[in-house]
Amino acid sequence: MSVKIVAFCCNWCSYAGADLAGTSRLNYPAQVKIIRVPCSCRVDVQFILRAFVRGADGVIVCGCHLGDCHYSTGNYHAEGRLTQLFSLLDFMGFERERVHLEWISAAEGAKFAATMDAFVTQVSALGKNERYRNMYTKAGAQNE
Amino acid sequence: MRIGVFVCHCGSNIKATIDAEYIAAQVQQDAKVVHAAEYPYLCAEGGQQKIINAVREYQLTGVVICACSPRMHENTFRKTAAKAGLNPYQIEIANIREQCSWVHKNKDAATGKALKLAKAAIARVKLALPLFAGESAVTKRALVIGGGIAGIQTALDIAEAGFAVDLVESTPSIGGKMAQLDKTFPTLDCAACILTPKMVDAAAHEKITLHTYSEVEEVEGFVGNFTATIRKKARSVDMKKCTGCGACWEKCPSKRIPSEFDCGLANRTAIYTPFAQAVPNVPVIDRATCIKFKNGRCGLCADVCQPAAIDFTQEDAVFTQEYGVIIAATGYQVFSLDAYGEYAYHDSKNVITSLELERLMNAAGPTGGKLQRPSDGKAPKKITFIQCVGSRDITRGKPYCSKICCMYTAKHAIAIKEKYPEAEIEIFYIDVRTPGKGFDEFYRRAVEVYGVRYIKGQVGKIAEMNGILHMQAVDLLENKRFDTTADMVVLAAAIEPSPGAKPLAQMLATPMDTLRFFSEAHPKLRPVESATAGIFLSGVCHGPKDIPETVAQASAAACKAIGVLAKDKLITNPCVAKVNDKKCTGCGRCIDVCPYKAISLESNAAEANPALCQGCGGCASLCPSNAMDLNGFTHKQVLAEVDALCR
Amino acid sequence: MWKTMIERCMQCGRCSAACPVAPFMDMPPHKWVYYARNGEGERVQNAGAIWQCLSCFCCEARCPRGVKPAQLAEEKRALSNKVVLLESLSEHVIENMPQQLLVAALRKAR
Numbered sequence: 001m002s003v004k005i006v007a008f009c010c011n012w013c014s015y016a017g018a019d020l021a022g023t024s025r026l027n028y029p030a031q032v033k034i035i036r037v038p039c040s041c042r043v044d045v046q047f048i049l050r051a052f053v054r055g056a057d058g059v060i061v062c063g064c065h066l067g068d069c070h071y072s073t074g075n076y077h078a079e080g081r082l083t084q085l086f087s088l089l090d091f092m093g094f095e096r097e098r099v100h101l102e103w104i105s106a107a108e109g110a111k112f113a114a115t116m117d118a119f120v121t122q123v124s125a126l127g128k129n130e131r132y133r134n135m136y137t138k139a140g141a142q143n144e
Numbered sequence: 145m146r147i148g149v150f151v152c153h154c155g156s157n158i159k160a161t162i163d164a165e166y167i168a169a170q171v172q173q174d175a176k177v178v179h180a181a182e183y184p185y186l187c188a189e190g191g192q193q194k195i196i197n198a199v200r201e202y203q204l205t206g207v208v209i210c211a212c213s214p215r216m217h218e219n220t221f222r223k224t225a226a227k228a229g230l231n232p233y234q235i236e237i238a239n240i241r242e243q244c245s246w247v248h249k250n251k252d253a254a255t256g257k258a259l260k261l262a263k264a265a266i267a268r269v270k271l272a273l274p275l276f277a278g279e280s281a282v283t284k285r286a287l288v289i290g291g292g293i294a295g296i297q298t299a300l301d302i303a304e305a306g307f308a309v310d311l312v313e314s315t316p317s318i319g320g321k322m323a324q325l326d327k328t329f330p331t332l333d334c335a336a337c338i339l340t341p342k343m344v345d346a347a348a349h350e351k352i353t354l355h356t357y358s359e360v361e362e363v364e365g366f367v368g369n370f371t372a373t374i375r376k377k378a379r380s381v382d383m384k385k386c387t388g389c390g391a392c393w394e395k396c397p398s399k400r401i402p403s404e405f406d407c408g409l410a411n412r413t414a415i416y417t418p419f420a421q422a423v424p425n426v427p428v429i430d431r432a433t434c435i436k437f438k439n440g441r442c443g444l445c446a447d448v449c450q451p452a453a454i455d456f457t458q459e460d461a462v463f464t465q466e467y468g469v470i471i472a473a474t475g476y477q478v479f480s481l482d483a484y485g486e487y488a489y490h491d492s493k494n495v496i497t498s499l500e501l502e503r504l505m506n507a508a509g510p511t512g513g514k515l516q517r518p519s520d521g522k523a524p525k526k527i528t529f530i531q532c533v534g535s536r537d538i539t540r541g542k543p544y545c546s547k548i549c550c551m552y553t554a555k556h557a558i559a560i561k562e563k564y565p566e567a568e569i570e571i572f573y574i575d576v577r578t579p580g581k582g583f584d585e586f587y588r589r590a591v592e593v594y595g596v597r598y599i600k601g602q603v604g605k606i607a608e609m610n611g612i613l614h615m616q617a618v619d620l621l622e623n624k625r626f627d628t629t630a631d632m633v634v635l636a637a638a639i640e641p642s643p644g645a646k647p648l649a650q651m652l653a654t655p656m657d658t659l660r661f662f663s664e665a666h667p668k669l670r671p672v673e674s675a676t677a678g679i680f681l682s683g684v685c686h687g688p689k690d691i692p693e694t695v696a697q698a699s700a701a702a703c704k705a706i707g708v709l710a711k712d713k714l715i716t717n718p719c720v721a722k723v724n725d726k727k728c729t730g731c732g733r734c735i736d737v738c739p740y741k742a743i744s745l746e747s748n749a750a751e752a753n754p755a756l757c758q759g760c761g762g763c764a765s766l767c768p769s770n771a772m773d774l775n776g777f778t779h780k781q782v783l784a785e786v787d788a789l790c791r
Numbered sequence: 792m793w794k795t796m797i798e799r800c801m802q803c804g805r806c807s808a809a810c811p812v813a814p815f816m817d818m819p820p821h822k823w824v825y826y827a828r829n830g831e832g833e834r835v836q837n838a839g840a841i842w843q844c845l846s847c848f849c850c851e852a853r854c855p856r857g858v859k860p861a862q863l864a865e866e867k868r869a870l871s872n873k874v875v876l877l878e879s880l881s882e883h884v885i886e887n888m889p890q891q892l893l894v895a896a897l898r899k900a901r
Contacts, residue, residue, distance in 0.1 A: 004789075004790055006786060006789055006790065011215070012655070012675060013655065015213075015215065016215060016675075018242065018243055019213045019215055019216075019239075019242040019243065021242075021247060022213070022241065022242030022243055022246040022247050023242060023246070025246055025247070026247060027247055027248065027249060028247055028248075029248075030244075030248040030250065030253035030254060030256070030257045033257060033260060033261065033264075033789045034239070034243050035264075035782065035785050035786065035789070036214065036239075037761065037777060037782070038719070038759050038760055038761050038774070038777060039760040039761055039762065041737075041760055041761060041762035041765060042760065042761030042762070042764065042765055042774065042777055042782075043765060044764070044765040044779070044782075045765075046779070046783070047782050047783065047786055050783055050786050050787070051786050051789075051790055054786060054787050054790035054791065055790045055791065056786075056789075056790045064655075067650050068649075068650065068653075068655060068656075069653065070653055070655075070675070070676065070760075071653070071739050071740075071758060071760035071762070072653050072739045073737075073739045073762075074739070074760045074762050077737060077762050077766070081765070081766070105655065105657075105658070106655055106663060106675070107655075107657040107658055107663060108658070113247070
């Protein structure tokens with residue numbers, strides 16, 4: 001059973017940290033697939049929910065450490081938004097452990113690899129996401 | 145849409161793990177992919193030419209490159225696309241090296257993931273619109289933060305190129321750590337003799353404005369258009385009137401303040417210049433220790449000041465200024481030895497750091513250049529040096545090598561032997577690192593000509609008994625544990641970034657590593673630029689280095705800064721916010737979230753200024769009407785990427 | 792810190808310099824780590840030095856790389872299945888033995 005993980009990484013810190021994990025030849029599971037965004041604040045809740053509807057089992061959002069955002073305040077907005085998302089997920093009855101927010105700097109290649117490893121383990125313990133897979137309203141399905 | 149997909153082998157970096165042929169074959173199943181091929185090195189001249197030829201031959205309207213990280217070659221391939229006649233923003237890069245072949249060992253899994261990443265990039269490029277870069281103006285003024293040798297050199301180079309420079313230094317004088325040194329390696333030049341001419345040049349240059357005893361409080365903006373707020377702390381002395389005669393500090397009754405410049409080995413007065421060659425040669429009153437400021441009594445300095453330059457009512461002056469570029473040159477400090485109790489640094493006056501030794505050896509220092517034990521003033525007959533105190537230490541200290549200590553200790557040994565040929569010197573080392581020009585020859589002179597004893601080993605513990613320092617040591621080449629004594633011990637303590645560096649990095653929104661050194665944009669190819677455009681790095685604030693390297697880097701940073709200042713316009717990033725004004729309800733939430741104040745309300749719809757917008761996308765994700773979007777990372781593009789990856 | 796403890800050692804010698812008993816040892820602590828790293832663990836096990844170790848942990852406290860020579864000594868002692876019969880020690884030795892030696896000899900004294 002192989003869980004699908006989507007990782008949204010901000011260009012300036014966490015995506016660079018992921019690249020550093022690569023130049024350092026560290027290993028983490030291949031189920032993790034990274035989407036580059038300019039800042040963690042670009043991550044719309046829509047993107048995260050869409051991932052689950054399309055079959056992702058876990059979504060992780062990575063950004064710069066608080067205070068170090070390249071756009072100064074972006075990661076604070078990301079944090080606020082994700083906090084609200086967690087409440088929404090609880091309300092929906094969806095396991096909030098399938099979504100994670102982590103701050104990883106461009107110098108933290110090892111942390112990136114370790115975080116991905118740990119998240120895959122965490123999501124694997126929850127199993128595949130069957131509940132929200134392929135979930136569309138009739139109107140939504142027509143737009144596909 | 146006619147898409148071409150190019151899969152790079154990157155030599156064996158990608159090819160060894162990922163089946164490039166398979167990917168090139170599979171992506172052609174998409175009807176819109178009209179051409180797919182793989183090459184050994186796409187970024188090289190030959191590879192780029194193949195892309196250009198393919199664009200023309202197959203009339204491609206979109207290009208996908210599966211190769212190394214876009215952080216590496218996105219600009220390279222954008223230029224390639226432009227040469228081929230394609231809009232540079234209709235290319236997408238799939239990162240199948242740093243984020244695939246280099247991190248996954250299983251070939252099937254890596255190839256499968258690489259294919260998904262390629263398909264995600266294809267989905268993105270299908271939705272990519274041509275984008276056109278805008279322009280922004282450049283303020284032709286530079287801000288250099290830090291007035292040591294690095295900041296001074298950078299300021300001089302930029303000023304020589306014809307641009308105005310503001311040099312901000314937090315202490316009362318420029319000069320930094322180099323002003324505290326006695327001699328420099330490997331030439332044994334007197335540090336002050338080579339530094340002071342540069343200090344004077346910096347002060348005299350018509351294009352350089354010095355702001356000493358000042359600090360940067362806030363920075364806003366972006367490359368070409370920074371605004372900084374600087375606080376000039378009150379010196380309590382009118383700089384225009386003061387002649388630097390020294391009558392004030394001669395008369396000052398508050399004489400027992402440990403001098404920062406002399407590392408606490410001598411005292412200064414409350415009104416003082418840090419050292420005799422201070423630039424500017426204007427004193428400051430340290431209000432925390434000045435009797436008049438503490439209890440209202442005194443004012444002797446004002447009484448004896450002939451030009452009436454003393455002004456007790458002077459206040460801090462805060463000003464804002466626009467700059468095109470900012471250079472960080474905040475230097476270093478010697479790290480605290482609190483965790484190293486075994487060396488008795490705090491218990492014995494005769495255990496000192498190398499910087500303290502520099503002050504003792506310096507003719508302008510607390511002992512007039514006579515090497516004396518701080519406890520009793522006697523000349524030490526035997527001196528022991530201990531290397532790597534706090535460096536190369538992952539448990540209590542710094543994991544890095546501080547780089548300068550092997551050389552400066554050899555220098556200290558030679559300098560002491562020159563003055564006191566009978567002195568006995570031993571140096572405990574782990575390795576002797578002498579990589580620079582003339583460095584190894586210099587160290588060998590210490591051993592072969594001056595008879596300095598280098599012991600491969602370390603000292604475990606020091607205790608002062610009856611005025612003598614007793615040490616437990618080990619000689620690894622003799623494989624013996626032995627006891628030894630000395631009259632004075634010098635510790636080569638680790639160096640670390642100045643305390644002001646971290647708050648500055650946050651003000652400049654520029655990254656630092658976990659050790660508080662500023663991060664360069666690329667460790668090999670871009671060592672003097674930070675990841676933030678318009679911010680450059682000079683000196684030890686970037687990483688430990690000696691004076692020749694610092695000066696080299698300072699000039700390099702100046703060169704990069706001049707590259708920006710010399711332009712009349714900068715090309716701005718076109719991946720900026722755009723509004724669909726038909727959907728916008730004018731709620732204004734985007735305006736509040738923008739860190740650059742780039743959005744405004746124009747006739748009830750938001751408008752994003754492309755010159756100010758830096759493309760973070762915060763506005764796009766919180767727009768409740770889906771009216772705001774981000775070029776290059778549109779809603780549709782990201783959703784398409786998600787779809788392709790999750791399938 | 793992906794490397795194991797033994798591999799991190801840079802042979803600086805601080806452990807041996809700190810060890811209070813090292814002048815009396817036939818093999819100082821830095822050499823135990825060196826031999827263990829080169830696959831010559833048996834040389835360490837046969838050394839008398841590991842029995843002189845007081846387990847005072849000065850070596851571990853001073854090591855800049857987080858290496859644990861005292862732990863290595865204990866491993867080697869445990870492997871050797873040696874046992875000390877207290878009745879074989881003279882009164883003088885027992886009275887003047889540092890307490891730490893008793894701690895180090897735990898499970899090995901009878």
